[in-house]
Amino acid sequence: MKRLLILGAGTAGTMMANHLRKRVNPADWRMTLIDQYPKHYYQPGFLFMPFGLYSEADVVRPKRDFIPRGLDYVEGKVERIDAEKNRVRLASGGSLDYDLLIVATGAKTAPDQTEGMTEGDWRKRVFDFYTFEGATALRRALRDWQGGRLVVHISEMPIKCPVAPLEFSFLADWWLAQRGLREKTELTYVTPLSSAFTKPICSEVLGHLLRQKRIQVVTDFNIARVDNERHRIVSWDEKEVPYDLLVTVPTNMGDAVIERSGLGDELNFIPTDRHTLQSKEHPNVFAIGDATDLPASKAGSVAHFEAEVLTKNLLHAMREEPLEKDFDGHANCFIETGYGKAVLIDFNYEVQPVQGTFPLPGLGPFSLLKESRLNHWGKLAFRWIYWNVLLKAAPMPGIGHRMSRAGKQLPAEALQAGAAA
Amino acid sequence: MPQKQINGFNIDINDEGYMTNHAQWNREVAAALAQEAGITLTDAHWRVLGFIDKDFKEKGVVAGMRRMNKVGGIPTKELYALFPDGPIKKAAKIAGYPKPASCV
Numbered sequence: 058m059k060r061l062l063i064l065g066a067g068t069a070g071t072m073m074a075n076h077l078r079k080r081v082n083p084a085d086w087r088m089t090l091i092d093q094y095p096k097h098y099y100q101p102g103f104l105f106m107p108f109g110l111y112s113e114a115d116v117v118r119p120k121r122d123f124i125p126r127g128l129d130y131v132e133g134k135v136e137r138i139d140a141e142k143n144r145v146r147l148a149s150g151g152s153l154d155y156d157l158l159i160v161a162t163g164a165k166t167a168p169d170q171t172e173g174m175t176e177g178d179w180r181k182r183v184f185d186f187y188t189f190e191g192a193t194a195l196r197r198a199l200r201d202w203q204g205g206r207l208v209v210h211i212s213e214m215p216i217k218c219p220v221a222p223l224e225f226s227f228l229a230d231w232w233l234a235q236r237g238l239r240e241k242t243e244l245t246y247v248t249p250l251s252s253a254f255t256k257p258i259c260s261e262v263l264g265h266l267l268r269q270k271r272i273q274v275v276t277d278f279n280i281a282r283v284d285n286e287r288h289r290i291v292s293w294d295e296k297e298v299p300y301d302l303l304v305t306v307p308t309n310m311g312d313a314v315i316e317r318s319g320l321g322d323e324l325n326f327i328p329t330d331r332h333t334l335q336s337k338e339h340p341n342v343f344a345i346g347d348a349t350d351l352p353a354s355k356a357g358s359v360a361h362f363e364a365e366v367l368t369k370n371l372l373h374a375m376r377e378e379p380l381e382k383d384f385d386g387h388a389n390c391f392i393e394t395g396y397g398k399a400v401l402i403d404f405n406y407e408v409q410p411v412q413g414t415f416p417l418p419g420l421g422p423f424s425l426l427k428e429s430r431l432n433h434w435g436k437l438a439f440r441w442i443y444w445n446v447l448l449k450a451a452p453m454p455g456i457g458h459r460m461s462r463a464g465k466q467l468p469a470e471a472l473q474a475g476a477a478a
Numbered sequence: 479m480p481q482k483q484i485n486g487f488n489i490d491i492n493d494e495g496y497m498t499n500h501a502q503w504n505r506e507v508a509a510a511l512a513q514e515a516g517i518t519l520t521d522a523h524w525r526v527l528g529f530i531d532k533d534f535k536e537k538g539v540v541a542g543m544r545r546m547n548k549v550g551g552i553p554t555k556e557l558y559a560l561f562p563d564g565p566i567k568k569a570a571k572i573a574g575y576p577k578p579a580s581c582v
Contacts, residue, residue: 214542219580249543251567255579257493263582277564279543279554293543293554294563308544323548331538352538354581388581402582406538410582469479470492473576 059086061371062145062155064135064314066092068100068448069346069360070161071123075450076368078125086375088128089153091135091145095120098189099443100217101357104224104393106192107184107199107304108232115440116189123448135162138318140339157341157374159367160327162314164217164347164355166191168307171212173283182288183303186225187217198302199232204241205301207233210290211248212280215324216309217347217355220402222246223253224393225304230270231395247275247290247298256409257470259402262426266394309355311348326350331406332382334367341374343367353386353406361447362387362458387460389415391436399432401425405460411471416455418464425465485510496571503574511572515561519572523560526552530573540570540578 061077063070074090081088102116124130134148138158146152166187168174174183184198185191209226216222226246233239246253246267253267253274254260267274281293289297290305311325320327320338328337329349336342345367346360353359366384373380386406391399401423402410414421423435446453465471479490479498485506490498495514497503508527512519519527529550533541543566546552561568567577 213544214578214580220582223582250580251564251577254582255577256582259582277567281554294558323545328536350537390581392582404581 058084059156059375060154061086061088061157061159061375062153063088063090063159063161064092064138064145065161065163065312065346065348066090066120066124066130067097067161067163067346068357069163069348069364070159071097071120071448072361072364072450073159073161073345073367073371074128075123075125075448076364077371078127079450080368080372081375083127089131090124090128091131091133091147091153092120093132093134093148095132097123097448099440100187101443102440103186103189103192104221104228106189107186107195107225108228109196109200113189113193118444123444135314136317138314138320140318140320140336140342143341155341157371158339158343159371160315160320160336160342160344160348161346162312162348164309164311164326166307167310168305170308170310171280171283173285174212174305174307176283177285178283178288178303182301183283183305185305185307187221187306187309195304202233202238202242202302204238206243206245206299207302208245208247208290208298208300208304210246210278210280210298210303210305211250212306212308213249215355216306218390219354220390220392222248222304222306226272227266227270227395228393229304230272243273244271245273245275245298247278249277249279251276258412258468259410259426262412263400270395309347315348322350324350330382331386332384333370333380334363334384335370335380343371343374351386354388354390356388356390357443357447358389359387361453362389364450365458383458385459387458389456391432391439393433393436394428397430397433398428399436400428401432401435403460403465407472408460408462408465408467409471409473411465411467413465415464416461484514492576494577496576497574498576500574508572508574511574515568515572517561517568517572522556523569523572526550526557526560526569527573530569530575534573534575540566540573540575542566542578 097120099116105111136148184195315321315325327344329344347355413425557565
């Protein structure tokens with residue numbers, strides 16, 4: 058009997074386990090899923106926690122609840138992937154040999170990558186909301202907020218859910234206004250990119266939101282260090298932004314096991330074929346979700362679409378058939394804009410976000426790249442869909458892994474020049 | 479898509495002046511784009527441009543500061559000295575690639 062190993066029971070790994078359990082004959086393939094952590098977090102919910110909109114119960118479930126029967130689940134830490142020997146060594150001392158390996162070890166924040174970030178101000182004036190602990194601590198800090206300089210900051214790209222810091226800024230504007238603190242708060246958005254909206258159509262359609270909400274934008278800011286004494290972030294070219302409360306998105310990196318195993322790039326992301334999801338170095342290794350170096354968003358929707366393609370390709374690999382170059386970079390994300398509204402975007406490697414309707418051409422009910430209350434309700438409903446449909450790899454009728462161009466207004470510039478081919 | 483003539487070559491560009499067809503890029507075009515940005519290309523500049531080119535073909539995106547540093551071996555301070563105020567976007571423009579972007 059042959060063996061398939063899946064490393065990581067987060068969003069992508071859990072979906073793969075559920076897809077493959079339904080499609081693979083257990084008499085031919087033994088499947089093993091390994092993860093060191095017992096809790097599954099609904100990460101999109103971290104955005105809402107600092108504002109008291111979601112609590113722990115909304116975003117945490119036991120991982121085991123989503124893992125199908127009929128495959129081995131090992132709760133343990135992986136010490137090393139020895140891809141030359143097709144073997145995974147566990148920290149507990151044992152090892153597992155594999156014929157096929159899926160790496161779904163995700164990405165995590167690495168605040169220690171920025172000088173001074175984890176020093177005196179950390180979790181006192183400097184917070185992240187990309188971890189459960191960070192979002193919880195920020196909730197407490199916001200409860201005590203009386204006004205001052207609130208700075209939302211991205212350390213470097215790529216980050217998980219690249220729209221989350223914008224959403225945080227929009228929600229902060231709304232939340233502060235509700236509490237009568239908006240006039241007492243200077244809200245600043247600091248990005249290493251050359252604008253808050255970098256895609257021409259998004260910039261044209263959504264650019265007014267920042268002005269309307271009086272959010273100041275500092276661009277081209279590449280952080281060199283956090284000055285804890287003077288409460289400032291300092292860039293490599295010595296620009297400074299003072300803060301009373303810094304909400305930062307620290308550097309995002311792939312899991313340390315990828316570095317230990319020599320399988321990653323400078324951020325521990327795995328060089329992966331952007332259409333087949335096969336490792337560029339090892340033909341029997343595949344990567345999915347945030348663990349890859351794909352030029353696609355690191356988002357749950359991307360993992361969901363990738364999982365459909367990877368399931369097909371794993372079945373091909375099991376039968377020693379050629380792989381399908383079928384992943385197109387499809388992503389689909391709701392962007393909260395505050396005051397009970399949200400924007401929806403649907404895009405891929407080649408097509409940037411545009412206006413239109415989704416999923417049904419002309420009918421919607423969701424509107425693309427346009428604020429609406431229904432989009433906000435869609436975002437809230439998504440939590441239920443995540444726990445009950447997506448993680449279990451149940452079908453999503455009408456939404457395929459290939460991005461549909463129907464229902465989209467596609468001017469010539471919507472096709473991204475130089476996009477990953 | 480707008481077009482422009484530069485150093486005797488026709489190139490397609492977007493509204494911000496970034497080339498939209500890399501096939502039209504060559505060293506003379508790069509030198510002229512650099513001049514527009516107030517930069518005279520030296521060997522040190524070419525090392526950065528060469529890395530961006532090689533890396534884009536492999537990764538599909540313009541390398542960030544960390545990758546330039548760790549993989550390309552180009553110190554951050556040097557990048558700022560060569561391409562002042564927003565080195566990555568300036569270097570990307572001269573290398574004929576899109577400016578580093580997010581999903582929106």
